[in-house]
Amino acid sequence: MKKSMDVYKYIIALVIAVALVIAIIFGVKKTKNVSYASQEKRMSPVEIEVPITKQDTSKQPNIENIIMQNEKSIITEKIERQETDVEFSTQYRQNESLAKGKIQTIQEGSDGKQDAIVKMIYQDGELISTEQISSEIKKVAIDKIVEIGTSAYSSNYVPIVGDTLKATSNTLAIHVDPNQNSDKLITINKGEKVTLKAKQDDWYYVSYGNYIGWVPTDCLAYVNPNGNSDGDENNHQYTKEQLTQDLGFSMLLNKKSGLTIEQFKKIFENNSSDKNNVFKENAEYFYYAEQQYNVNGIFVAAVAIHESGWGTSNISLNKKNLFGYAAYDRDPGGSAARFETYAEGIDLVSRVFVKYYLNPKGTAIYNGEKAVGTYFKGATLTAVNKSYATDTNWSKGVYKWMMYLYNKL
Numbered sequence: 001m002k003k004s005m006d007v008y009k010y011i012i013a014l015v016i017a018v019a020l021v022i023a024i025i026f027g028v029k030k031t032k033n034v035s036y037a038s039q040e041k042r043m044s045p046v047e048i049e050v051p052i053t054k055q056d057t058s059k060q061p062n063i064e065n066i067i068m069q070n071e072k073s074i075i076t077e078k079i080e081r082q083e084t085d086v087e088f089s090t091q092y093r094q095n096e097s098l099a100k101g102k103i104q105t106i107q108e109g110s111d112g113k114q115d116a117i118v119k120m121i122y123q124d125g126e127l128i129s130t131e132q133i134s135s136e137i138k139k140v141a142i143d144k145i146v147e148i149g150t151s152a153y154s155s156n157y158v159p160i161v162g163d164t165l166k167a168t169s170n171t172l173a174i175h176v177d178p179n180q181n182s183d184k185l186i187t188i189n190k191g192e193k194v195t196l197k198a199k200q201d202d203w204y205y206v207s208y209g210n211y212i213g214w215v216p217t218d219c220l221a222y223v224n225p226n227g228n229s230d231g232d233e234n235n236h237q238y239t240k241e242q243l244t245q246d247l248g249f250s251m252l253l254n255k256k257s258g259l260t261i262e263q264f265k266k267i268f269e270n271n272s273s274d275k276n277n278v279f280k281e282n283a284e285y286f287y288y289a290e291q292q293y294n295v296n297g298i299f300v301a302a303v304a305i306h307e308s309g310w311g312t313s314n315i316s317l318n319k320k321n322l323f324g325y326a327a328y329d330r331d332p333g334g335s336a337a338r339f340e341t342y343a344e345g346i347d348l349v350s351r352v353f354v355k356y357y358l359n360p361k362g363t364a365i366y367n368g369e370k371a372v373g374t375y376f377k378g379a380t381l382t383a384v385n386k387s388y389a390t391d392t393n394w395s396k397g398v399y400k401w402m403m404y405l406y407n408k409l
Contacts, residue, residue: 078120079133085372086112088141089339090347092285098149099222101261103288104160108367109144112137127374128387131328144347148288163196165206165220172220174213178203185213193223237263240409247406249399253296254358254379259409261287264297267408271310278311278322278342279304285343289350293366295358299381300350302401306394311342323349357384 088109098104116135121128159165172192173184178200188194188208194215198205203214238258246252259267261284268274268283279301290297304322308315315321319338322345327336339345354365361373375387381402385395 076122078122080118080120082116082118083138084114084116084118084132084135086114086137086139086141087348087351088112088144089344090144090146092288092341092343092347093145093147094150095147096151098147098151100149100151101284102149103291104147104162105144106147107143107145110142112141113139128390131330132326146288146292148284159196159204159220159222161196161198164193164223165196165204166191166193166223167219168221169219172215174206174208174211174215176213178205178214180216182214185211194220240406243409244406247403249382249395250380251296252379253299253381253384254294254354255296256290256294257296257298259287259290259297263409267405268301273305273310276311276317278308278316282342282346285346289347292347293350293354295350295354297350298402298405299398300346300353301405302398303349304346305401306397321345325349325352353384357388 088111090109093106095104114135114137117133119131119133121130167188167190170190171187172190173187174194175182175184177183186208192208194204194206194208196204197207197212199217200214202217204217204220206213206215206220237260243258264287265283268279271279274280286297286301289295289300304311307313307324308322311317311322313324314333315324315327315336318333319336320342321327321336321339322342324332325337325345325348327333337345339348351366354371355369356372356374357376358379359365359371359373360376361371363371363373365371377383377386381395381399385392388394
């Protein structure tokens with residue numbers, strides 16, 4: 001029993017000793033954490049009251065917003081089978097009997113159809129690009145054939161439907177029927193212009209405002225739109241100030257630039273960067289595309305310069321493709337479209353811009369065609385950048401060349 005008591009006393013003493021050691025250790029640590037104003041003269045520890053304020057939750061991250069932002073930035077891909085258009089090509093042919101600078105369509109083009117396996121890439125839920133993986137032609141496209149005049153204007157030129165004519169007599173009556181005794185619809189003055197609708201013997205069927213009637217052929221003269229018409233020295237040409245008044249990132253690109261064919265040729269002369277004279281020799285085709293499709297030809301040219309390095313890129317040299325059209329990242333050189341001429345590529349890409357990028361779905365564009373508007377975000381350079389190029393600085397590069405070309409006027 002005594003032995004048990006001794007053990008108890010021993011245990012109690014041990015517990016007390018351990019407790020004392022712990023107390024000493026904590027006391028030392030607490031002393032080390034006390035700050036004094038001076039090491040030379042000890043002072044009582046300074047007790048600082050830290051006010052407890054309510055947590056400002058307004059500056060805390062909103063987890064739901066972060067999740068939503070992350071979800072929006074996710075890029076997704078989708079592969080599906082589609083029936084798509086095969087864009088027709090345009091063949092340009094010279095016609096020595098047609099007035100210089102004038103064009104006429106001999107055969108309208110028609111898009112073909114194909115079954116294609118297409119990869120579509122979406123960002124923020126919006127389609128930003130497509131890539132054709134494979135295709136099978138179901139309907140062959142029919143080429144458009146356009147003749148361009150190469151001869152100087154002569155009085156022997158015979159106007160065609162769609163030409164602009166002007167009155168050469170002091171007063172000219174437009175008749176209901178093709179004879180002098182028929183009723184008069186209206187009388188116009190010398191120099192006033194009409195549009196040729198049809199021909200019959202020595203009479204022209206013309207339109208003037210809301211009037212349509214017949215006029216003797218010898219009372220009208222052809223008006224060449226490029227200033228080479230018989231006696232039409234006053235053919236209108238806009239000044240540089242007029243042509244550049246809307247120049248900027250917000251300029252509407254689904255409108256003609258207003259340049260004449262001679263002005264297009266002028267801006268592509270004497271460019272040291274045009275080492276192979278690609279743009280100098282094809283300047284007129286930017287004008288023809290503008291006239292046919294209502295697109296700013298300067299914009300189209302600037303895209304071509306930006307994408308091809310003034311016609312020096314491999315795709316441009318090997319495939320006459322100034323735009324990198326249909327060049328996919330997996331194999332740019334192999335997948336890029338091949339054109340027979342630079343003019344063919346200029347014409348096709350101009351139509352692609354008008355049909356898919358510059359006009360909303362259903363807009364009447366050319367020859368009865370309507371815009372598909374797949375990538376339409378607006379008709380400005382900034383808007384086109386959103387769907388045409390992943391590079392956010394693409395529009396700045398194109399705009400630099402637009403300014404360069406306009407400043408050469």
